[in-house]
Amino acid sequence: MHPSSTRRRTLPIALTATLVGGVVVLGPSAASAGGEPEDHGDHPRSVIFVNGDGMAAAHREAARLDQEGFDGQLAMDSLPVAGLQTTDARDPEDTVTDSAASASAWATGVKTYNGAISVDVDGNPLPVIGGEAQAAGLATGLVTTAQVTDASPAAFFSNSVDRSAQDDIARQYLEVTKPQVVLGGGEDWWLPAGDEGTYPPRTGDPEDPEVSRSTQGDLVARAQQLGYEYVSTPEEFAAAEGDQLLGLFANEEMFQQRPEGQGDSFDPVVPLADMTTRALEILSQDEDGFFLLVEEEAVDEMSHNNNGGRMLESMRSLDAAVEVARAFVAEHPDTLLVVTGDHECGGLTIEDVDPEDESGPGGTLPQDAAIAGTTESGEDGPFLVAGTGGSYDFALDWTTTGHTGAPTPVTAEGPGSEELTGYYPNTRLHEVVRDVLLG
Template sequence: MKKRFLTLAACALALCAACTDREPEVRNVIYLIGDGMGLAQVSLLQVAEEYRPTAFDRAHNVALITTRSANNRVTDSAAAGTALSSGCKTRNASLGLDTAGQPLVPLTVIARRQGMRTGLVVTSYLHHATPAAFYAHVSNRGETDSITCDMVRSDIDLLFGGGRKALSDTLPEGGTRIDAFRAKGYRIALEPAQIDTLSGLPVLAAVADRHLPAASERGDYLPQATRKALELLSADNDKGFFLMVEGSQIDMACHGNDAPRALDEMRDFERAVAAAMDFADQYPGTLVVVTADHETGGLTLPSGKDDFTLPESGVRAEFSTGGHSATIVPVYLYGTGAGRIHGLMDNTDLAQQLKAIIAKAK
């Protein structure tokens, strides 16, 4: 009898210890997308930094995703953004619609249903393909008027990026989209310096006419905007938040086969990733997911010389296309729940797993 009692007591203690050690539930999800960032772009950064640790090296877990669209083995950003936001394949150029033209439910809507706050931070204009995939439903990514109208209707709490001109143009019925945001109670910032002065939500910061300048000219906008967004979304918030941050111009640099600019954009994006990971360190319950919509440029990093007996042959950055490629892209995971996502999967599988995590967020 005594032996049985001791066994039961040991089991109870083990159960209590397991409960104590249980990982906290995910409350916040920070989704960082390097537009056009394949494994070679990350490797370019590592080589340039002489293999000093970067934010990517801090990852607690790593996975890989395939990127094809519903009608093309090489995706565009609209179809890839839709897959990453909604967990469903669509045709190239389509945003937020399935192949039958039916609206899809993005992660931002799943988060709002949970009472979570939502935000988007980008270096492109806010109606560009990737951010638009988180709120718009159009058959062609070029339908700017419809996309900006969907943006106003989306009720996303925080919007940081470019696109000031499209939002400021006078509409046929009078007024502008910025006026429409103001009427819904949004605080408005139209210059980068105004972002730091913002307090409270909802907020729209359209701080460039179209895209923001290249990384070499825009300073620390992306990491600073990421930190500000995290501050605003987390303040007095017991429901958690979903934030998507895009390094939009890695893609633009690689479309131009501009390796020095691509490196600048990767460094800028890496600083935003570091800011997200630092937040996760400070606030348990935060999951950081870093990935890409596709690879751009067909970048490779061949040896500078064929004689591998030399102590150092150098490394060249060579592009094989001015478009996108079909290569798999990485996923870096950090913080609470990082171990739940792993292996080789489709981009839609990644989004579906995030939907499941958000739907259970406390």
């Protein structure tokens, strides 16, 4: 398949929100129904939104040193516009956000509580940008190395008072918001108990045995009935030809998040860059434009485990996907590209390798040792600076295994990106994306 022409048409659809079964359903208003679409010329209609889950400034700088060295630049950092966003939630107990609340702020423009999927602080469902784009006639899709129904993608395409209801989130994808492309992990949430599909359960946390658990029936079969081509292996993915594509390439995440040397792995069977390429091939065929969410989840999960080596691997995966997006934007300049992180994870900083430097438990440097009274943190490394022939190295110092309230960088290019300079709340991204897609 080849991307279509760069021509874009706008469809001036006024949207009304209707509450059906606890879900906001968007449709054309009576004023716009049945009318001829008005041609708005070259108004931009496409957005590629890239989330490095858990990624903040130190993650990006560590990745730059690891991949490009002192004089190099990551693809995500070469975008011409840069800003900083604050990420605080509106949780009744916590100041620091989780992925659900932060992604909901992007998807709806409304701050909410941790664990919420695009509902307000009272649990009322809100219109989501993925659903609004689909209702306006644009193509939509998501690719992620997490479960496709995990908090960040879920916020753009569903509503739930609890992020853990991933099987119902999958049902909403099929019945309500209907993204054309859904690629990532999470097979367990689409298949009922007893049907383990392509990927058998992995050993791990006994409280999360990673077995099939859909209470909504066989959602893979339902997707196929609705016209989706379903693929679950690299070979099937390479051979896929449909313009509605559901691909589930792991039973849960497309990696194994663990502390270093304890069963950790990062080797997605289909790389994020390849999923991004295929999604753009399909979605760009819609002359009205598209919205695509791209997410690398392992940045967050490996940071939760203070696993610097795997975090850097996931950053390579993320930047490779950004390279794909940048190449697309170069040929389709009416597309807005945004690269950011939903929150910081790990309280990460970059230090020189110094045997005299204090560090807490959990690190891998030879001098690391438990210090009474310290938090669960420590130094990790050493890691070599690329292009220096081994003459320079650095350590990663983790201060927590949780999220922090540090602001996260936003880099962007394309129409509307000039609105993303400065320092602002994460809801600003919703305003800019929505204006490009629907303004």
